[in-house]
Amino acid sequence: MIKRLLLVIAALAMSVGTAAAVSIAGPSVAGAAAPPPTTISCTVTGAVTFASPGLSAGGALTANTSVTTKAVTTAAGTDCPGTPSSETIASTTTPCPQTNGVPNSGDPSACLASKTKDGVVTYSIAQKPNYYDTDNSYASTGLTDLETALQAKPPKATIDAVPVVLAYGSASEVGGGGACGSNVGFDITGNAELKGATVGTYTDIVCLVGDSGSGTTGNFAADLFSSTAVIQSATIGGDSSLTVIF
Numbered sequence: 680m681i682k683r684l685l686l687v688i689a690a691l692a693m694s695v696g697t698a699a700a701v702s703i704a705g706p707s708v709a710g711a712a713a714p715p716p717t718t719i720s721c722t723v724t725g726a727v728t729f730a731s732p733g734l735s736a737g738g739a740l741t742a743n744t745s746v747t748t749k750a751v752t753t754a755a756g757t758d759c760p761g762t763p764s765s766e767t768i769a770s771t772t773t774p775c776p777q778t779n780g781v782p783n784s785g786d787p788s789a790c791l792a793s794k795t796k797d798g799v800v801t802y803s804i805a806q807k808p809n810y811y812d813t814d815n816s817y818a819s820t821g822l823t824d825l826e827t828a829l830q831a832k833p834p835k836a837t838i839d840a841v842p843v844v845l846a847y848g849s850a851s852e853v854g855g856g857g858a859c860g861s862n863v864g865f866d867i868t869g870n871a872e873l874k875g876a877t878v879g880t881y882t883d884i885v886c887l888v889g890d891s892g893s894g895t896t897g898n899f900a901a902d903l904f905s906s907t908a909v910i911q912s913a914t915i916g917g918d919s920s921l922t923v924i925f
Contacts, residue, residue, distance in 0.1 A: 717839075717924070717925045718922060718923070718924050718925075719756070719757070719758045719759060719838055719839055719922070719923040719924075719925070720756060720920065720921075720922050721754035721755060721756040721759035721760070721920060721921040721922070721923075722754070722755050722756055722919070722920060723752050723753070723754050723755075723883070723884070723885065723915060723916075723919035723920055723921050724752070724753055724755070724915055724916050724919065725750065725751050725752035725753055725763070725914075725915035725916075725919075726750075726751055726912055726913065726914055726915060727748060727749070727750045727887065727912060727913040727915065728748065728749045728750075728911070728912045729748050729812055729910060729911060729912065729913075730746035730747060730748060730770075730811060730812055731911075732892075732909055732911065733812065733892045733893075733909045733910045733911040733912075734812050734813075734814060734817055734903070734908075734909070734910040735812065735813065735814065735908065735909045735910070736787075736788070736813065736814050736904070736905065736906050736907075736908075737787050737788030737789045737813065738787045738788075738789040738790075738810040738811055738812050738813035738816065739789050739810065739811060739812055740775070740789050740790070740792065740803055740804065740807035740808075740809065740810055741772055741807050741809050741810075741811060742806065742807050742808065742809065743772060743809065744771065744772055744809065745769050745770060745771050745772060746769070746770055746772060746811045746812065747767050747768065747769050747770070748767075748768040748770065748824075749765065749766075749767060749768075750765065750766045750767075750768060750915075751763050751764070751765045751766075752764050752765075752766075752885070752915055752919075754836065754921040758838060758839035758840070759838065759921070760836040760837050760838065762837075764834045764835070764836060766828055766829070766832065766834065767828065767832075768824050768825055768827075768828040769824065769827070769828065770811060770812075770816070770820060770824045771820075772809035772810065772811040773809060773810055773811065773816065774808055774809055775787070775789075775790035775804045775808055775809065775810050776790070777790070777802075777804060777808075780802065780804070780805060781802065782802060782804055787810050787813050789803075789810045789813075790804055790810055792804075814903055814904050814905075817903070818903070821852075822850060822851070822852050822865065825850060825865060825867075826847065826850050829847040829850070829867065830847045833845055833846045833847055833869075838871065838879075838923050838925075839925070841873060841878070842873070843871040843872060843873050843878065843879070843923075844871070844872045844873075845869060845871060845872075845881050845883070846869045846870045846871075846872050847867070847869050848867075848868045848869030848870060849867075849868050849869070850865055850866065850867045850868075851865070851866050852864075852865060852866075853865060853866050853884070853886070855900060858884050858886075858918060859884065859886035859887075859917060859918050859919075860886070860917060860918050861900070862886045862887060862888050862899065862900050862917050862918070863886070863887055863899065863900045863903070864884065864885045864886035864887050864915075864919070865884075865885045866882070866883075866884055866885075867882070867883040867884075867885065868880070868881065868882050868883070869881060871923055871925070878925060879923055879924050879925040880923070880924050881921065881922060881923045881924070882920075882921070882922045883920075883921050883922075884918060884919055884920045884921075885915055885919055886915065886916065886917040886918050886919045887899040887900070887913040887914070887915060888913075888914050888915065888916045888917040888919075889913070889914035889916070890902055890908075890910045890911075890912065890913045890914065891910075891911055891912050891914075892908065892909045892910045892911035892912065893908070893909040893911075894907040894908040894909060895908045895909075895910055896908070899913045899914070
């Protein structure tokens with residue numbers, strides 16, 4: 680309770696910005712100086728659901744200019760949120776390369792789809808000219824798409840009974856042998872904010888461990904560049920964690 684009170688008063692002091700308010704957050708509270716940083720460590724689980732039909736080598740076609748991926752995570756442990764947090768991640772689709780309505784050889788296989796009737800070939804790109812969710816597009820733009828989503832809608836969480844916003848700071852990809860061990864994922868950092876005031880920092884390690892879908896093996900990293908797997912969803916787990924320092 681004392682720690683929570685100190686956090687709230689400190690945040691209000693920063694937002695007011697007066698010398699008198701700052702002094703309230705200092706030694707005058709219970710006659711003690713500000714407490715040393717307190718670390719909250721949580722385990723993180725969840726799932727990522729890709730736009731239908733899922734990630735694949737050849738991708739899929741659409742008439743839309745963007746598609747969305749859904750991510751739901753839960754952080755558990757002492758003083759951790761415990762309630763699910765969701766994020767919608769938008770990705771821009773890519774026009775299929777073509778020449779006079781005919782796809783080029785070597786394009787993603789989704790762009791080459793066609794039907795033949797009475798000797799007449801009709802290419803699917805005539806109605807759905809854009810492709811999405813190829814393994815290569817995920818590898819090249821997945822991090823950027825995640826950053827954009829987190830900047831637009833930072834996650835909210837209650838840490839040690841304090842409702843905070845986990846404001847986006849930076850993010851990087853995690854490869855095999857890094858923070859996710861043999862798996863892949865993302866390392867996200869930023870400030871924990873209360874009513875616009877910084878009350879701590881956080882590090883969120885999101886590891887994509889298992890997966891499901893046609894032709895998958897249950898290992899996301901192994902299936903990501905498979906020529907046959909269609910990854911409908913990925914499991915968040917393994918070394919995934921959320922660390923908050925007040």
